[in-house]
Amino acid sequence: MNDNDLDPAALVSNPFSTRFISPTTVDYLFPKGTDAARLVTKLREADWWGQIIGPHGSGKTALLHSLAPLLEEAGRRVELCVLHDSERRLRIAQRTKSGWNRHTQVVVDGYEQLGWFSRVMLKRNCRSRGAGLLVSAHASVGLPAVWETETSLELARTLVARLLPQQRVSRITAEDVSCAFSAHQGNLREMLMSLYDVYEERSGGADDQG
Structure with a gap:
């Protein structure tokens, strides 16, 4: 039904x-043999760092939203940041960044929109505070592969x-x-x-x- x-x-x-x-x-919608829980496991095995890549309109944003509750169940505090066209930097208050720790899972949808310096600073902030980083992009950005949408x-x-x-x-x-x-x-x-x-x-x- x-x-x-x-x-x-x-x-x-x-x-x-x-x-x-x-x-x-x-x-x-996952293909048979895969589900959101397996992707969370894969992300955990990569020390909570990873990338989801795929073409426009292939479900990357939907996937991130599907993963969020499972990440919370796994003890992660999800900080979701959605970037739109032409947004070159994250608008995250320093106070928010200061609260990141080893339980934080920073999730950036549209990571390729960020400029080079913004990417460097984001990674540095995550590493220095022990936070995880999961991003979506249209092509590889050099992080551990979690999933490729098709x-x-x-x-x-x-x-x-x-x-x-x-x-x-x-x-x-x-x-x-x-x-x-x-x-x-x-x-x-x-x-x-x-x-x-x-x-x-x-x-x-x-x-x-x-």
Whole structure:
């Protein structure tokens, strides 16, 4: 049963609204044989330092949010920093940095946005206080490899199937997903956003925009 079957709001809202497809809302889908717990173990074995790499829209942010509660359960105090385009330095108060210790897990989403000096200072701050450092980037930044996110048409179809309420599944076809996946060159985030309009057109434009 699709979780949306039990959610009345899902039946009157567009399942591709931002509130449903946000990386903080959508769980990262692991391939068989791997799960978030294994990645936490791998990170622990690397003394809590590591990188998650992958192309745009492949689930890096969703994965970091999926890992956060497990890191907390492992005794880590997560300090999540999200960097957007053109942000060259972290906006972290010195008071916050002073509180970092061996239980702190600094997590930086979009690490490649940082300038060289900011990266050096971040690593120095983490090492001097014994804090862990987990980052996401589009290519390797030289930290121990924790995971590499990838996209596929099969994964895209699974994501769409999870989002669609059973009663509305016919509004998005397998061909719709295939075309959107190809048009956005495998970027799952952009693909899901593009399906919003397709769903709206077949719903008569009655659904809200969340």
